[in-house]
Amino acid sequence: MRILHVAAEVAPFAKAGGLADVVGGLSAQQCAAGHDVRVVMPDYRAVRPPHLALESAGQPHQCTVGGGDIYFEYQRLPELVHYAVVYFVACREFFGSGGIYGAGEREAQRFLLLSRAAVQLCHDLQWAPDIVHCHDWHTAMVPLLMAEDRHVDRLFGDTRCVLTIHNISYQGVYPARVLDDAGLGGLHEALEASVVDDEINFLRAGIEAADALTTVSPTHAKEICTPEHGMGLDKVLLARGDRFGGILNGADYRHWDPATDAALVRRYTPETLAGKAECKRALVHELDLEIDPEAPLLGMVSRLVAQKGSDLVVTALPGILAEQPVGLVVLGDGETPYTDALRELSDNFPGRVAFVQAYDEALAHRIVAGSDLFLVPSRYEPCGLTQMYAMRYGTVPVVRQTGGLADTVQHFDPDTGTGNGSVFPDADVNGLRWAVETALDWYRDPEQWQRVQANGMRCDFSWAQRVPEYEALYRRALAHD
Ligand code: ADP
Ligand code: GLC
DSSP: OEEEEEOSOBTTTBOSSHHHHHHHHHHHHHHHTTOEEEEEEEOOTTTSOTTOOOEEOSOOEEEEETTEEEEEEEEEOOOOTTSOEEEEEEOHHHHSSSOSSOOTHHHHHHHHHHHHHHHHHHHHHTOOOSEEEEETGGGTTHHHHHHHHHTTOSTTTTOEEEEEESOTTOOOEEETHHHHTTTOGGGTTTTGGGEETTEEEHHHHHHHHOSEEEESOHHHHHHTTSTTTSTTOHHHHHTTGGGEEEOOOOBOTTTSOTTTOTTSSSOOOTTOTHHHHHHHHHHHHHTTOOOOTTSOEEEEEEEESGGGTHHHHHHHHHHHHHHSOOEEEEEEEEOHHHHHHHHHHHHHSTTTEEEEOSOOHHHHHHHHHHOSEEEEOOSOOSSOSHHHHHHHTTOEEEEESSHHHHHHOOBOBTTTTBOSBEEESSSSHHHHHHHHHHHHHHHTSHHHHHHHHHHHHHOOOBHHHHHHHHHHHHHHHHHOO
């Protein structure tokens, strides 16, 4: 199949969270399965890896965004084996500076530009994808742009659009005039239901217009069809009936495997776990911790926002640290109350708590490898990737039973030896404490610990498992009128 992914983030080129890992991993695996896969993303000049050798791909175009005329052009990487062909949309005004997100109304303009550039690229290449796969609100307008295009051109006559919702709490709500300012006033009629009080909801528009919809785990697909978790879009999703479902994310083991991970001091496998102990020693040393080598080390790598249960961590951990001889490493950035509380925690437990307020890809790998337990106590989690990575590295996840965490982690039962982590049901401090303390009990019994570690390392969450599910979904979308 000819498949075009359009996304705001794609690993390893620009990443703020799991979206990047997913688009990078899924597109590469689809290539490996023999599909003709291309990816369109912005060329964020300030974020772009320094040695990326891009070459120009085609003529510059002019378009109207934000009420003014701008120029954009495409750049691409030379073709790489088992990677999709990635096109970068270069535009000095919109992608010449700044990070991936966080630019107010400009964000809407940036991603409208990306969406239009994706449609234009297909025309330039005279390449009609079977499937255009959009991700999150940023590219949710693509199905509408393609519908418009069909009025004047036949290129997309047989193309179908799939929209994957990675995080329903980010919907892209902006003054409706952003469309007029982009010369897209003609879309208003099609968007009627998505414009409320003169504000356009990008995600809602995409949910209504896409040929098929997914979110990133089966459990989360059920959750967001309820008023409690649907963030106001449950009825809109329910109205799409069987066009909406959940497909679990995969883990990209090209980048996340302790047997090959270049970020580690020592690589290891389930048979050579002494390498993991070396990674732990190196991490303790790197972060100036002074814990006993035998003491359990808790790790966390996360955006520090309410979704991730950051409040549970900063409330539960002081008690755990006071009563148990554990160390704690947290890598993350986010909202001030959590970063302040974590800094205070590291001041109160010198030598036992390290808080690194940064985004650091290599350190994230070293923490996943060097920790014994890995905390993912999310209030909601569409899928979550770090628990899957942790398991592959023999690091036992402590998770809340929600969304994709519930679909990937089963509570360990010492009697039967089944299960791969510690799971607590409700998002409260006692739940998290209980789950950490229960895992610490297992840790003190080497036989039990080796078992729960081995169960996690054996799990296979590779994209190869998931690609056939997307193929089936694409085929169903192509069968629709
Ligand atoms: P989300 O997309 O909601 O943030 P996921 O678990 O799907 O959650 O993906 C998070 C991804 O971002 C993982 O690859 C994780 O390692 C990475 N990550 C999160 N915070 C940081 C950070 N501060 N430094 C490096 N990587 C991070
Ligand atoms: C979102 C979700 C996360 C998911 C990721 C990739 O950011 O918060 O649960 O794993 O997207 O799909």
